[in-house]
Amino acid sequence: MNAMKVDNRAQIRLFALLNYLYCDSDEKHPVSVLDILKHWRSNGINASRKSVYNDIALLMKLGIDIVCIKSTQNLYFIGSRVFELPELKLLVDAVESSRFITPKKSRVLIQKLGRLASSAQAAQLKRPIYMDGTPKPENEAIYYIVDSLQTAIQESKQISFQYYEYLPSKEKVLKHRGYRYQFSPYALIWNRDFYYVVGWSEKHNKIAQFRIDRMTGIKLLDLPTRQTQDFDPTVYVQKVFGMYPGDLQTVTLLCRNHLMRSIIDWFGEDVQTKVADTDHFLATVEVAPSPPFFGWVFTFAGDIRIVSPENVLEEMREMARWLQ
Template identity: 70%
Template sequence: MKNEAQIRVIYLWKYLYSHTDDSHPVSVQDILKHWSSLGIEASRKSVYHDIDILIALGVDIVCVRSTQNHYFIGNRLFELPELKLLVDAVESSRFITSKKSGDLIRKLGQLTSSAQAEQLDRHIYMDGMPKPSNEAIYYIVDTIQSSIQSNQQISFQYYEYLPTKEKVLKHQGYRYQFTPYALIWNRDHYYVVGWSEKHMKLSQFRVDRMTSVEMMDQPGHQLLGFEPAEYVQKVFGMYPDDLQMVTLFCENDVMRSIIDRFGEGVRTEVVDDDHFQAIVEVAPSPPFFGWIFTFAGKIRILEPDNVREEMRQMASWL
């Protein structure tokens, strides 16, 4: 009998958690019917007793008092608007496969009532880029994160594409030995930045092109002074060996883009009523020049001369 009473409380908690919210309370009679469907016969007094136990354990059960009291779960770990935000993030992420997105959204739905879970069936319409098909990415990121926290090296293979779109392992399946320092989310892709034993310098790899990732017993290579946020702002995800101070001549309406890229601490000076200049430290590489091109002349390179010349050469290629 004692075990049945304990099981009854657990079933009551699961029922309230899965079926109730402020718009869908249940009555004592509803609870008794639920217990009866599970082979548990009890009285109204048992309902009141078990609800008191759950409240004493910290479960937020709200009672709507009337001729027939109704009950529902109040505060939850996540409120419905928070779950909607999480679902939108999962649905729109190009890092997470369609299958894994579905699995995660179903799990998020278990954190609220069944009625509210129906509102999580949302579809975010993206700008045409497909989700990946590689289910292993999810676990590769986990391995990389674990190696960062434990300061251990990883090994992996890296693949590229032939003109026929066939995947092939780079350097005939060479296994890279690598100390990861940070995972960076850039342009809807994950990149891992760290020390490459092959290149003997700071390098980066796109996570969705890594395969056969394994954590090694060897401790990671120590690199003092590495700052992920600074790396993203200055290097633009490509060539970290050639940082230079570059002066940009900008129209006023691109200030928000300058701040988005370089942060609010970026050095700027007013030039005239319509222009300002920004002094930034960057790697003058094709990604940087490509970023400049997107503004169609609203951002121009003033100095140094060698960077201006590289920009002209890139324009001539186009």
């Protein structure tokens, strides 16, 4: 029995030391043997300096990365962590700025991320990210909806759900008086800071997409997913989202040099380009001639022009006449 008590006390002491090092030490804030003894005493643990050395040696033997700064009194801190501080800052920035995550959930997630750092490092994570004015969502159930959708995709099961819409008064109501959609989810797609689920809709009898933050009452059905042979998430995103609805065509654009960044933003670094003259370059892209694409070209006020093919250029002219 006495041996058991000793073992329990040693385990508690070891855990208290590990917790202290993780929470209160880092490269800029190492702790001394005296700091560790003081922490132990504040938790009702009486031990000697020898216990500090023995316990640190044991933790290091167990694989904990404890760095020792040798001096008149040795200093210790946790070296590598699951996430380094710069990585945590990136994750916090992503959570804070995401339009998909509600303000309440953002605070909770950032607090949890802070627990992966020392207390001093966690304080550096509490800084505001200034967004462009687009509000965050209020649907707290969205995380459970995403989890249900991922489960349905992994298990190849259908789901049913209801969908929200908005009245001119901005009142949120269920679409089609609470109609329950029967749906075979294929993939989750993140586009322009919104989350969508894509799959086969029994109501529409075709592949369709729904905004996840507007879904509610989701239920997993004991029915196998209705499969389609020609579904490719990459192709679907290109054709349906952004400026690509319809059949793709090869289009050549004449662009002013300062717009190379905009071309790469839309078409990726693999986009085919070549120098046209000292002020312009040509970009050859795959798009579908459509109002979203023409509208994108219009936003550059002539700094991007369609060169070929002629039928696409004529459609652009027709749209310009319609706008007049």
